[in-house]
Amino acid sequence: MTNTRSTGSIQARVVEAMRQRIVGMEPGGALSEVVLAEEFGVSRTPIREALKQLQTEGLVEIRPRVGTFVAAPSRREITELFEMKELLEGAAARLMAQRGRVPELDLLEEKIEQADRAVASDDRARYAELVHEFHDLLIQGCDNQKLQAHYRTLMNQLAYARLVQTSLDQPGRPLESEREHQMVLQLIKDKDGDTAERVMREHVRASRRALLAGLPID
Known part of the structure; x- marks a missing residue:
């Protein structure tokens, strides 16, 4: 049997x-x-x-x-997936800000410190890893299992590890990305959920623009 x-x-x-x-x-x-x-x-x-x-x-x-x-997603598919990523990560930032001093917040601070060093040394491969870890911690920190489940499915469809490097290859993008992460982290620490959501969504849109700028036209 x-x-x-x-x-x-x-x-x-x-x-x-x-x-x-x-x-x-x-x-x-x-x-x-x-x-x-x-x-x-x-x-x-x-x-x-x-x-x-x-x-x-x-x-x-x-x-x-x-x-x-x-699979090779089209620019339209990537745009649509990033629109969903923006909604989910924005919501996650707001929810995490409402929770106060949770363990994930300390871990986010550590990732920011590591990312600062990676950007300063122009270690883009390491910074790409830290970007993924930062976003993953944000999703964990929101403490919403339904949101987390939808996010995992979305990230699998995006094959994000493959795409993030393309966005970071754009001139000046790693430094801009890190500054945006720092702003989101500070807003979460300040418990300003509404602004954290807005800034996080702006960050995802900026990442999408950088990614699409590095992709061939369909």
């Missing part, structure tokens, strides 16, 4: 591992079921099911009788 719990655990592990791999790949890259099955030490069935789920999330494109490829 098949252990349903074990099968589900394997499937979840494969999906998460493949998701992490795909967000680091170039859009349009081919994905082989055979190669992935060998890499993860499973049969092709969980790989095939994982790819179907990742297609639903918007990370891969399955073309019947052709193959499976890393």
Whole structure:
């Protein structure tokens, strides 16, 4: 008799591992079921099911009788996803400001200090990591599980780790981004939820503009 719990655990592990791999790949890259099955030490069935789920999330494109490829979102899709990112992160900033001195606030301060050093040394790879960690902490700090769940799905569709570097390649953007983070953090510390939401939304819009400026025209 098949252990349903074990099968589900394997499937979840494969999906998460493949998701992490795909967000680091170039859009349009081919994905082989055979190669992935060998890499993860499973049969092709969980790989095939994982790819179907990742297609639903918007990370891969399955073309019947052709193959499976890393999805390449259009400028319109990126714009729409960033519009949702703006709403969710703005709301998260407001909610976190209302909570007072929570543990995530101390962690945000640490990330800002690390990010300041990364920008000063022009370490864009490290700063890109810290940007992701800053936003992730903001979402955790809002203490709203429904918002967090929608945000995770959104970020998977965006493949954000792949896109953030493009925005930070724009001249002067890392320093601007860090100053915007500092403003949001201060407003949260001041418990000014309304202004924190507005400034956070402005920050996401600025990031979107920088990203689109670095992408080819569709």
